[in-house]
Amino acid sequence: MQLLHTIRTKFAPVLSQWLPDQNSLQASLDRIVASRDASLADYQANVAMPLQKIVGKPPLEIAQAIVQGLQMGDLCSEVSIAGAGYVNLRLSNSFLANACEAAYQSDKVGLQGAQEPKTFVIDYSSPNVAKPMHVGHIRSTVIGDSISKILRFLGHHVITDNHLGDWGTQFGMIIYGYKHFRDDAAFQKAPVAELGRLYRVVQRIIGYQSLVANLETLERNTKLAAEKLQSLTEKQSAAPNDKKLQKELKSAANAAKETAAELESAKLSIANAQSDSSFIERCRAHPQLESRVLKETSKLHHGDKENLGLWEAFLPHCKEEIHGIYERLNVQFDHELGESFYHDMLPAVIEELMLKELATHSEGAICVFLDGFDAPMIVQKQDGAFLYSTTDLATALFREREFEPDACLYVVDHRQSEHFQKLFAVLAKLGLTHTTFKHVSFGTVMGQDGKPFKTRSGENIGLESMLDEAIARAWEVVCNPNRIKSFGMELTEEEKRDIANKVGIGAIKYADLSHNRTSDYVFDMDKMVQLEGNTAAYIQYSYARTRSILRRASGEEFQITDWPAASIQIAQPAERALAMQILRFEDTLMQSTHDYLPSVVTDYLYELAKLFSSFFDQCPVLKAETPELIRSRLKLTELTGRVLKQGLELLGIETVERM
RNA sequence: GGGGUCAUAGCUCAGUUGGAUAGAGCAACGGAUUUCUAAUCCGUAGGUCGUAGGUUCGAAUCCUACUGGCCCUGCCA
Secondary structure, eight states, X not given: OOHHHHHHHHHHHHHTTTOOSHHHHHHHHTTEEEOSSTTTOSEEEOOHHHHHHHHOSOHHHHHHHHHHHOOOTTSEEXXXXXXXXXXEEEEOXXXXXXXXXXXXXXXXTTOOOOSSOOEEEEEOOOOBXXXXXXXXXXXXXXXXXXXXXXXXXXXXXXXXXXXXXXXXXXXXXXXXHHHHHOOHHHHHHOHHHHHHHHHHHHHHHHHHHHHHHHHHHHHHHHHHHHHHHHHHHHHHHHSTTOHHHHHHHHHHHHHHHHHHHHHHHHHHHHHHHHTOHHHHHHHHHSTTHHHHHHHHHHHHXXXXXXXXXXXXXXXXXXXXXXXXXXXXXXXOOSBOOOHHHHGGGHHHHHHHHHHTTOEEEETTEEEEOOTTOSXXXXXXXXXXOBOHHHHHHHHHHHHHHHHOOSEEEEEEEGGGHHHHHHHHHHHHHTTOOSSEEEEEEEOOEEOTTSSBOOOTTSXXXXXXXXXXXXXXXXXXXXTOHHHHHHTTOOOOHHHHHHHHHHHHHHHHHHHHHHSOTTSOEEOOHHHHTSOSSSSHHHHHHHHHHHHHHHHHHHSTTTOOOOGGGSXXXXXXXXXXHHHHHHHTHHHHHHHHHHTTOHHHHHHHHXXXXXXXXXXXXXXXXXXXXXXXXXXXXXXXXXXXXXXXXXXXXXXXXXXXXXX
């Protein structure tokens, strides 16, 4: 149910006497919120204080007038005024009980759903298929999947699209690699692994060559920075109190330090590479590899038979690989329209931009210049090739025609925010003004050292091995024989595998979703698999406990099966706290979709699981005083389980009946 | 140089349209168990919300400046 809306509706007639205008009335109603401190109130209306200017009376007097005018009916057991003029509400136990009853009878745990369903296109995951997927891809995939599920559950029309990078430079790299470095036997045996190896071989050579090529510039810059620092230091000693100079000195010192460190690390990498003689030989044999790779890419894009043939041969293998990962993550898409799908539409995009005089030639490229940005959006390179900005424009135009969405969400990392600002500005100029485009950005996954999460040698961490490790650790903890024996549970091997799998994958997903989407977070496998505190396992465990009680109830010892027909009673503090949290489910989902924050849902579920634990501790279910109470609590337990399961499902996390 | 973003307990983090005494988890300490699954519950301790101003009934939250970190900044995606 939409609890907040129900409460706010009661306030509307009273507040409208001072706020005849709909907008200001709504703004005032929005100040009625769940109380942060449950000991003060369940809900609080912070409406009287801002009204003092409009009404011309002290807040306390206004609050009194509000309370006198309110017709809360059965909803509240207590309405009071506190502090500077807060109107505090205490929901009545009978209301909570009835509302839980209704939620229990409903097939969607009481969900009313969106009044005006909208159409969303959600673009997420979108990896480059020829490269191995790494930890950086997990956020987009997991966040996008969760947002899609929540919106869909609320009744919106959601179209998910995995915009695969299946047409870019990385294919030039593996095509070049395949032509020159392939191991046929290895390719026969495991094509994806071999392609991955070829990608890394080519990447390493390009990396080395670019380091060598830039070494001179780097040395010069380092020298210049050091000289600048030197001269500023001299000036500083002449004028020690010049603040501007001090600032300059500081930034010069930083710059000198940075360039020196960069030079040092470049030299080190080069020295390391040079100790590998076969590698150096390869580099000599393939000079200027980057431009050779670009040529292969360009040939592919221009329909070269051989390259197109290789691309067609590689792509199914690459797709199979990532589909394997999606299967493990239990993530599905409605569409998988990659970059290659849009290739033929790109010239028309440029044509339209030129025709509408949005794009101009500049320095040999075709660019769209936008107010507020120094650099233009480049849509066609000097060499005639298109860029991802061109593809993104074509994609947006295609989706507009095909799906007619109300909103398009791009779940992409925050470093691309400027790209999306430009993209959206151009789309607006192209007349796509009735669709809301939104970059749902997210922060970087950091290592323990506070730097982007990489292996010690600087490589990205493979997604597959990360999932394997999470599952292995989940196994160790969950299927620990001592623990299982301690409460006499016998699990088959198959059941153990299933549990370890769902707990391990759940741990990774939950760790990602529970952090605020926009902030960076430190990746800590120990912690996320630790199964204590704010983790998926704690919630999954709570769910398993609800199932355990229900299993026992209908088992031989108690033989109770008639609780669905009984009525829910709310009396104990732990019962009412649990009931109220259950009823806040829909409000939580709506709040979560307001700015696409799955962490709102994780917080909610964690709180619900904690409240259930308290309830479990303080309110015996099967050993309650009366048969009626036993049945009431069984019903509440079942309802809690349903919400926990549904909530986890919206996060893409599965549950188990026993763990 | 320009722009973006972040700074909250020892650690990892919540705190979204400004609301009452700033909250969790971990780590530390103390209690509860013949268990409806102790992977639990209850409690103690821990803070000048980066600094300085401003806006107002009220600021961790909004504005300005400063300090520090990360990111982006014309032909990769």
